[in-house]
Amino acid sequence: MLTPNNKFWLSDKRRQQIKLLRRLLNVMHVKPYQIVILILLSIAVATFDVLGIGLLVPLAQGITGTGFTAAQLPEPLSKTAGFFFRNTNIKISPALIFFILAGTIFLTNLLGIIVTFIYTYYGRYLQGKYQWHLHTFVYNRYFSFGKLFFDKTSHGTIKKVLEYTNSSVQLVRISQNNLASLTQLIGYLAVMTWLSWRLMIMVLLIFPLLYLTSRQIMKKVNTLWRQAKEVTMDLSRESFNILSSLPLVWSYSQEEQSKKHYAQMNEKFRKVQLKAEALGYFTILIPRLITVLTLFFVVAYIAFSIHRDNGLDLTRIIIFLYVASRTVPLFKVFNSIWVAISEMTPPLLEIIGTFNNKGKYIVREGSTIFTGLQNKIRISNLSFTYEGREPVLRHVSFNVPKGQLTALVGPSGSGKSTIINLLMRFYECPPRTIFFDNTDIRDLDFKSLRQHIAIVDQDPILLHDSLKNNLTYSQKEVSDQQLQHIISQVQLNELINRLEKGLDTVIGDRGVQLSGGEKQRVAIARALIKKAEIILLDEATSALDSATERYIQNTMNTVFRNKTLLLIAHRLSTIKNASQVIYLEHGEIKEHGTLTQLISLNGQFAKQWKTQMSASFKN
Ligand SMILES: Nc1ncnc2c1ncn2[C@@H]1O[C@H](COP(=O)(O)OP(=O)(O)OP(=O)(O)O)[C@@H](O)[C@H]1O
Ligand SMILES: [Mg+2]
Structure with a gap:
C-alpha cells in the first residue's frame, strides 16, 4: 500500500541528506518567509528588466519606422495618458508619445535598479545572519564535547571547521545569484516568445544542446574543484601543524623536509586548480559558441524570410538577438548551482559532523546541585579504559576525606592524572564509581561541582592574554590588594617587577613567554584565588627548584589548611603532611596507608622514598 511519504522515490541516502540539510537550515535559522521574500524580489527584478526590454520595441519601431502613433503605446500606458490628457487641450502628439515611452523606459529601469539593490541587500543581510547563527552554533557545540574529543582532534582541524562556517554560507550568495538568473531566464524566454515565436522554437532546440554539452564539462570541473578543496584543507592543516611545532622541526633539522613536503602538497594543489580553471574556461567558451550558432541561424532565417518576402519586423528581430545574447549565459545557472553544491559539500559535511554526538565523548551532566562536601569523596571499584587501549584504572577504591591531604603516587603512566580528569567530569566514568558524599558524581550539575574544585594541572593551561587575566581568570571580584598578596605568596613579584608592562604583559600562546616554573606558579596562584574547598594538585x-618549592609548599600548607586536598607528586618530599598515601601501579592500588605505614611496609613505595630521601640528603 502506498504511504504518503517519500519512501518510494527517494533512496535512503538522499533522505538522509535531506534530513541533514533541514538540520543545517534549522541551525542557520533559515525561515521560509525569508525565502519567499527573496523569490518575490527576484521576480520583481526580472519583471522590471523584461518590461524595460519590452518597451524598447515600440520605441525602436517609432524611431526606425514612420514616427510615433498612439497605437504604439502599450494598453496601460495609453489608458493612463488618455486619462491625464482627456480634459486638457493637449493632443497626444508623436513627440509626447516619444517622451512618454522614453520616460517610462527610464522609470522602469530606475525602479529595476532600486529593486535589484533591495534584493541584493536583503540577500546579503540574510547571508550575514545565517553565517552568524551557524558560526555561533558550531562554536558553542564544542563546549559540550568531552575532553577526549579534544585529545583526539588537532587544533588545526577545529580551526578549519570554524573557518568553514564563515565560508560555507557563500552557498546562500550563490543561490541568490542563481535565483536571480533563473527568474531572469524565464522572463527573457517569455519576452523572446513574444518577440518572435518562430525564432523562439529554433532557439529552444539550440539551448538544450548548450546545457547538455556544458553539463559534461561541469561534472569534470566539479570533481576537480572538490579535489582542490580537499587539498587546500590538508594544506592549511599541515601548515598550521608545522608552524606551531617549529622548535621540534628545528631541533631535528627537519626544515628542508618540512618545506619540501609542503611544497609537494602545494604543487599538487596548483595542478588540480589549474586543470579546474582551464576546464572551467570551456564552460564560458561553449555559451559563446552557441551564441554565434544562434546568430547564424537567425541571420539565415532573416535571409530566408526576405527571400520569401514574409513581411519581417527587423526591429523585433534585432531586439530578439539582443535578448538571446543575454539569455545564453543565463543557462549556466543549471550547472552552476551544482558546482556550488559540490564545492561546498566537503566543508558542509565537516560542519554537519559537529551536529551529532557520535565520537564527541560527551560527558552527561546531572541536575543535582552540589552544595559542598560534608564528609568525603568516595571512589569505589573504579575502572577506566581509553578507547582501544588496555584498562588504565582497575578496580580502584579509596576515599578522599574532607579537610585532609590525600597523596596519590606511582610511576609515570599509572593513571593518576586520569583520576583527576574523572573527578573534574572531563571524562565519563562508569556509574556508581565516584561519589561526593552519597551522590554519584554522574548526577551532579557541572557548574556547582566545578565551582567547589580548584585544579592545578600537570600541564597548566594559560591563555594568550595578560598575566593579570591569567591569574584572575573568571574571578572578577578579586581586589588588587588580594591579588598582590597572592602574587607574593607564590613569589611572582620579582618576575612582575622585571616586566615592562608588569601584570598587563601578554604572556603568549599557552604562556610560552614564561618559564615552566613561572607557569606553575601562575596556575597555583589562580587556584589560590579561586578559594575552592576541594583542591586537586597534579x-x-x-618544575620548581627545591627552595621555591619548599616556600610555596609552606604557603599551600597554610592557605590550603583544612581544605580537601588530592595531591599527585613524583617528588615525595611534598607529601610529608599527607594523612594517607595511595600508591598506584598499572592502574591498580598496590599500597595504601599512612606515610609511616607505607614506609614500614617496605614495598615499592618505601623503596622510592628511601632512594629520594637519601638523594636529597646527599644534595
Ligand atoms: N587521552 C588519552 N587517550 C588515550 N590514552 C591516554 C590518554 N591520556 C592518557 N592515556 C594513557 O593512560 C595511561 C595513564 O595516563 P595518566 O596521564 O593518567 O598517567 P599518570 O599516572 O598521570 O602519569 P604521569 O605521572 O606521567 O603524569 C597512560 O598509559 C597514557 O598513555
Ligand atoms: Mg599525570
Whole structure:
C-alpha cells in the first residue's frame, strides 16, 4: 500500500541528506518567509528588466519606422495618458508619445535598479545572519564535547571547521545569484516568445544542446574543484601543524623536509586548480559558441524570410538577438548551482559532523546541585579504559576525606592524572564509581561541582592574554590588594617587577613567554584565588627548584589548611603532611596507608622514598 511519504522515490541516502540539510537550515535559522521574500524580489527584478526590454520595441519601431502613433503605446500606458490628457487641450502628439515611452523606459529601469539593490541587500543581510547563527552554533557545540574529543582532534582541524562556517554560507550568495538568473531566464524566454515565436522554437532546440554539452564539462570541473578543496584543507592543516611545532622541526633539522613536503602538497594543489580553471574556461567558451550558432541561424532565417518576402519586423528581430545574447549565459545557472553544491559539500559535511554526538565523548551532566562536601569523596571499584587501549584504572577504591591531604603516587603512566580528569567530569566514568558524599558524581550539575574544585594541572593551561587575566581568570571580584598578596605568596613579584608592562604583559600562546616554573606558579596562584574547598594538585610544583618549592609548599600548607586536598607528586618530599598515601601501579592500588605505614611496609613505595630521601640528603 502506498504511504504518503517519500519512501518510494527517494533512496535512503538522499533522505538522509535531506534530513541533514533541514538540520543545517534549522541551525542557520533559515525561515521560509525569508525565502519567499527573496523569490518575490527576484521576480520583481526580472519583471522590471523584461518590461524595460519590452518597451524598447515600440520605441525602436517609432524611431526606425514612420514616427510615433498612439497605437504604439502599450494598453496601460495609453489608458493612463488618455486619462491625464482627456480634459486638457493637449493632443497626444508623436513627440509626447516619444517622451512618454522614453520616460517610462527610464522609470522602469530606475525602479529595476532600486529593486535589484533591495534584493541584493536583503540577500546579503540574510547571508550575514545565517553565517552568524551557524558560526555561533558550531562554536558553542564544542563546549559540550568531552575532553577526549579534544585529545583526539588537532587544533588545526577545529580551526578549519570554524573557518568553514564563515565560508560555507557563500552557498546562500550563490543561490541568490542563481535565483536571480533563473527568474531572469524565464522572463527573457517569455519576452523572446513574444518577440518572435518562430525564432523562439529554433532557439529552444539550440539551448538544450548548450546545457547538455556544458553539463559534461561541469561534472569534470566539479570533481576537480572538490579535489582542490580537499587539498587546500590538508594544506592549511599541515601548515598550521608545522608552524606551531617549529622548535621540534628545528631541533631535528627537519626544515628542508618540512618545506619540501609542503611544497609537494602545494604543487599538487596548483595542478588540480589549474586543470579546474582551464576546464572551467570551456564552460564560458561553449555559451559563446552557441551564441554565434544562434546568430547564424537567425541571420539565415532573416535571409530566408526576405527571400520569401514574409513581411519581417527587423526591429523585433534585432531586439530578439539582443535578448538571446543575454539569455545564453543565463543557462549556466543549471550547472552552476551544482558546482556550488559540490564545492561546498566537503566543508558542509565537516560542519554537519559537529551536529551529532557520535565520537564527541560527551560527558552527561546531572541536575543535582552540589552544595559542598560534608564528609568525603568516595571512589569505589573504579575502572577506566581509553578507547582501544588496555584498562588504565582497575578496580580502584579509596576515599578522599574532607579537610585532609590525600597523596596519590606511582610511576609515570599509572593513571593518576586520569583520576583527576574523572573527578573534574572531563571524562565519563562508569556509574556508581565516584561519589561526593552519597551522590554519584554522574548526577551532579557541572557548574556547582566545578565551582567547589580548584585544579592545578600537570600541564597548566594559560591563555594568550595578560598575566593579570591569567591569574584572575573568571574571578572578577578579586581586589588588587588580594591579588598582590597572592602574587607574593607564590613569589611572582620579582618576575612582575622585571616586566615592562608588569601584570598587563601578554604572556603568549599557552604562556610560552614564561618559564615552566613561572607557569606553575601562575596556575597555583589562580587556584589560590579561586578559594575552592576541594583542591586537586597534579604535579603542581614539579618544575620548581627545591627552595621555591619548599616556600610555596609552606604557603599551600597554610592557605590550603583544612581544605580537601588530592595531591599527585613524583617528588615525595611534598607529601610529608599527607594523612594517607595511595600508591598506584598499572592502574591498580598496590599500597595504601599512612606515610609511616607505607614506609614500614617496605614495598615499592618505601623503596622510592628511601632512594629520594637519601638523594636529597646527599644534595
Ligand atoms: N587521552 C588519552 N587517550 C588515550 N590514552 C591516554 C590518554 N591520556 C592518557 N592515556 C594513557 O593512560 C595511561 C595513564 O595516563 P595518566 O596521564 O593518567 O598517567 P599518570 O599516572 O598521570 O602519569 P604521569 O605521572 O606521567 O603524569 C597512560 O598509559 C597514557 O598513555
Ligand atoms: Mg599525570
